[in-house]
Amino acid sequence: MTNFEDNTKTLKTLIKKTKKSGKQAWEAGEILNHIFALKEYKEKYKTFNSYTSKEFDIKEETAQQYITIYKKIPIDMITDKMLVSHLYTIAEMQDILKVQILGILRLEEDESKVTYDGDIVLIFKQVLEQAKSSLSDKEAKELFKFIKKLDLQENERRKRAKNSPLERAERxxxxxxxxxxxxxxxxxxxxxxxxxxxxxxxxxxxxxxxxxxxxxxxxxxxxxxxxxxxxxxxxxxxxxxxxxxxxxxxxxxxxxxxxxxxxxxxxxxxxxxxxxxxxxxxxxxxxxxxxxxxxxxxxxxxxxxxxxxxxxxxxxxxx
Structure with a gap:
């Protein structure tokens, strides 16, 4: 078995787990980056997209997201609860904001049992980028809690609206x-x-x-x-x-x-x-x-x- 075949076999196992694990996505990105950079996929396929589609049933775009995560985010900053959607959202941010967000997400996991979703991370990223001045870690943490609170309220509103549209309406x-x-x-x-x-x-x-x-x-x-x-x-x-x-x-x-x-x-x-x-x-x-x-x-x-x-x-x- 060649090195390319061995890596492909490893990737098949990793990519099955990437939807639930940002760390697995990072590991997949490391191997995919190696294969893409050295064009090892040409051993069996004409294009990288053909390789990822046939072997893993994912588009090249998805594979490139894993590669971006590998290149832009150190593995030791990724917690067990972080997902691909979280990591890819913040991968292209300025380093100072990226480190701040990852640190706050880590603290949030330690302090709260409520799982944050990709929407919360995305909104948090957007607000930080559009802030008129940089926020201290304490201010950023309070902002994250505020966003999470509003997100929970919105999710509850949607659930109630499905059952009784007028339940939340004020007379x-x-x-x-x-x-x-x-x-x-x-x-x-x-x-x-x-x-x-x-x-x-x-x-x-x-x-x-x-x-x-x-x-x-x-x-x-x-x-x-x-x-x-x-x-x-x-x-x-x-x-x-x-x-x-x-x-x-x-x-x-x-x-x-x-x-x-x-x-x-x-x-x-x-x-x-x-x-x-x-x-x-x-x-x-x-x-x-x-x-x-x-x-x-x-x-x-x-x-x-x-x-x-x-x-x-x-x-x-x-x-």
Whole structure:
């Protein structure tokens, strides 16, 4: 048996375990890297993809992920509970952030019996990368706990929603609505329980909402018209009017601006859905949500309009 055949045999055993073990993925990546770098696969196959597909039933893309994990993350930093999805998510990060995340995940495993999933690690990575300033280990640890708490709440919400969609909805009559929005209870009995419901609520009350002013990019502004609403990101485009009193500063044309809107039932879903990483040429200028969960660190992200807060206070305050 040649060295190539021996390595292939070892890989068949390892790759069966990689879905449940980040360490096994690292070990598989080490061998795959050797075979790929020396082109040993050409002993039987024309391409590396043919080799991985035929021998292990995985695409070359997956094999390259294992190789990336091997190259980017030291084996002694990988715990028994870390999975491929966790490791590949953070493999390409800056070393200082990578070490910080791996250290916090290790502490979390030691202190908590609750297993974190790939979504939590991904969101944690995104927020750290978008933070306006670096976080201390203590601050990063608190951030991770905050993210995990919200993730657990969201998972519980989804489970309840499957059984009884209205179970988690607040009756609007129990919310202290501002006088400008008291009539809302004639149209709606419950708070929105989906993003679509939020969009409907916003559009129904747009004639009232457009009467409120807010500070956008340091300029007093107001909503003027809904240009469109669609299913893909970003969800909508709205025309806003700059409330400029000095006519010498802006022309009438300059007083208006089109901004892109993303609706989220909860503001934190903006991170969960990875919208800030979107490759779309149309960036999001504002998040409109029903409830707001402010991340305990300043991040580079769009301003947030909380509709529930607006209905209670009668004012638009961007967060």
């Amino acid at each position: 609007l009559e129990t919310i202290l609505l501002h006088k400008n929005y008291k009539s809302l209870t004639e149209l709606y009995h419950y708070s929105p329980i989906s993003e679509q419901g939020l969009v409907g609520l916003f559009c129904t009350n747009f004639h009232l909402i457009k009467q409120e002013t807010f500070i956008f990019n340091d300029i007093e502004s107001s909503f003027e018209a809904i240009i469109y609403i669609r299913t893909e990101y970003p969800d909508a485009q709205i025309l806003i009017k700059k409330e400029v009193r000095d006519i010498d500063i802006y022309s009438d044309h300059d007083n208006y601006q089109k901004i892109n809107i993303e609706f989220e039932l909860n503001s934190f879903n903006y991170w969960r859905h990875k919208h800030h990483e979107s490759e779309s040429s149309e960036k999001c200028d504002m998040i409109i949500c029903w409830e707001i969960d402010k991340i305990p660190t300043e991040t580079v992200s769009p301003p947030i309009l909380c509709i529930k807060e607006l209905l209670e206070t009668g004012k638009i305050e961007l967060h």
